[in-house]
């Protein structure tokens with residue numbers, strides 16, 4: 001037990017995941033300090049093997065684990081528009097996965113061409129690329145509550161995010177919008193996006209139905225989805241969703257969370 005407590009103290013003082021790994025590597029009594037699975041703000045969830053026969057998983061979380069709400073809906077359903085209003089009123093950090101991917105293209109990244117081609121074709125970018133961008137943005141923001149917009153887009157996205165972060169979303173907000181309305185909005189958006197054209201829109205709608213709707217169904221089976229009709233005025237939709245965030249703010253004003261505060265779990269695992 002003492003080794004877990006020492007780890008907890010040391011890791012909570014680490015400023016980044018790489019520093020946390022270096023701290024672990026300096027401890028000879030920890031064998032194979034593999035990797036820190038997440039470091040978002042000061043939240044660490046990691047797996048290490050302790051030398052000896054009682055190898056186990058050590059899970060450490062610190063005081064302010066990130067809280068995440070996934071904002072899902074088809075292309076043009078109004079996710080970004082509504083997120084902006086929630087940010088203004090409730091102080092969430094808004095992370096649009098699509099915006100992060102577009103910024104990655106602009107940055108001259110090695111993945112830029114691949115991402116650009118996939119967006120142009122309405123395809124889903126490999127999960128590791130998107131999740132790393134999301135994690136970095138979470139870390140950089142120093143925020144504690146996040147609206148993650150347009151992600152996860154398929155079941156693999158969801159699983160990779162959970163594996164790499166250990167974060168379970170608080171709830172999912174799903175904007176339900178008829179296809180013809182989504183198409184009308186996208187074609188009228190006029191922001192110079194390479195995917196805002198009729199041909200790519202058809203592909204995006206198909207990808208949404210084939211891959212993203214099943215993710216919504218998965219979370220529905222867990223009772224985590226709030227479905228909102230996304231037609232009507234921008235203000236009316238905001239008025240509909242506002243109580244959800246008011247309740248969320250009230251529920252979390254005490255700082256309590258499903259993630260334990262400063263607790264550790266050394267229960268043995270089979271892997």
Ligand SMILES: Nc1ncnc2c1ncn2[C@@H]1O[C@H](COP(=O)(O)OP(=O)(O)OP(=O)(O)O)[C@@H](O)[C@H]1O
Nearest residue numbers: 074075076077078079080081082185189232233234
């Ligand atoms: N309720 C609404 N009524 C009419 N137009 C809307 C409404 N909500 C958003 N729009 C407009 O529709 C367009 C698409 O909205 P937005 O960018 O918020 O959608 P999105 O879900 O983020 O789309 P994408 O997935 O393509 O990023 C924008 O031009 C926006 O101003």
Ligand SMILES: O=c1ccn([C@@H]2O[C@H](COP(=O)(O)O)[C@@H](O)[C@H]2O)c(=O)[nH]1
Nearest residue numbers: 097098118119122123124125130150151
């Ligand atoms: O998690 C994601 C998010 C987005 N993409 C790709 O980007 C475009 C545009 O996304 P928007 O949310 O509409 O801004 C999307 O069609 C995908 O090609 C992704 O791969 N993964």
Ligand SMILES: [Mg+2]
Nearest residue numbers: 079080096098
């Ligand atoms: Mg958007």
